[in-house]
Amino acid sequence: MRLVILGGAGAGKGTQAELLHQKLGIPFISTGEILRTAIATQTELGKQVQSLVESGELVPDEQMIEWIGQRLTQPDITQGWLLEGYPRTAFQAEELDFLLDALHQRLDYAISLEVPDSILVERSRLRARTDDTPDILQRRLMLFHERTQPLLEYYQMRDRLLRVDGSQTVEHVQQEILKKLGH
Ligand code: AMP
Numbered sequence: 359m360r361l362v363i364l365g366g367a368g369a370g371k372g373t374q375a376e377l378l379h380q381k382l383g384i385p386f387i388s389t390g391e392i393l394r395t396a397i398a399t400q401t402e403l404g405k406q407v408q409s410l411v412e413s414g415e416l417v418p419d420e421q422m423i424e425w426i427g428q429r430l431t432q433p434d435i436t437q438g439w440l441l442e443g444y445p446r447t448a449f450q451a452e453e454l455d456f457l458l459d460a461l462h463q464r465l466d467y468a469i470s471l472e473v474p475d476s477i478l479v480e481r482s483r484l485r486a487r488t489d490d491t492p493d494i495l496q497r498r499l500m501l502f503h504e505r506t507q508p509l510l511e512y513y514q515m516r517d518r519l520l521r522v523d524g525s526q527t528v529e530h531v532q533q534e535i536l537k538k539l540g541h
Contacts, residue, residue: 359384359539360463362441362454364509365471366502367495368481369524370531374471375442377532382541385435389426389443393417414494416501419449426450427457447505451512468513469535471524475499 359382365371372388379386393411396404403425407417426444429435445451458464473481478499482490489498513519520538524531 359438359440360458360465361439361467361469361539362445362465363469363471364506365473365524366475366478366506367490367498368478368485369471369473370481370528371442371471373528374469374524374531374535375440377528378440378535381532381536382440384438384440386440386442387429387435387444389422389441389446391443412489412494414489414497414501416446416505419447419453422446422450423453426454430457431461445506445509448508448512451509465518467520467539468509468518469520469522469538470510470513471522471531473524477525 361378361384363371363375363378372391375386375388378384393403393407397408397411398404406421410417422444426441430439445454454465479495482495483492489495510519510521520535522531522534522538526534
């Protein structure tokens with residue numbers, strides 16, 4: 359199964375992706391986690407993206423597209439994957455489709471975790487990560503609405519979209535996702 363999980367900062371993408379990974383046994387790739395680890399260990403990628411990630415900006419599409427192209431062609435994930443935090447822009451979504459076409463693969467679903475902004479802000483405040491300070495969080499939310507939310511229509515038109523109420527408890531959200539996936 360090939361899935362992407364979409365939602366604003368604090369929507370529960372990481373938590374739900376981890377649970378789906380455990381229940382369905384599919385490899386889980388979180389671009390946010392990978393970038394944060396790259397920064398913490400000061401790899402070449404980490405140094406390049408540090409100021410963008412820490413200020414809540416998006417890493418340039420070209421860089422992310424190249425990275426995902428390399429990652430999705432590695433042998434450990436030929437049977438499926440769950441992407442968390444990718445795609446984030448229309449360009450990334452289109453390029454992901456081109457890549458999948460070239461690999462003769464297909465995305466099964468895009469799961470949209472829908473949570474009102476007020477709850478996103480509150481959850482992120484409690485999480486207190488360095489890129490979750492109030493100013494940076496506002497920027498992240500703005501970018502989510504501007505750049506990522508249009509992807510819902512993109513996947514809806516392709517009959518791939520599963521909308522889930524992400525404001526429920528972790529367990530309820532997980533059950534709703536599994537039900538919609540037919541499990
Ligand atoms: P996240 O944990 O998914 O909210 O990601 C943390 C940060 O990593 C984001 O605010 C961006 O700076 C960067 N990032 C993660 N995924 C992407 C992506 N697909 N495109 C661009 N930037 C990304």
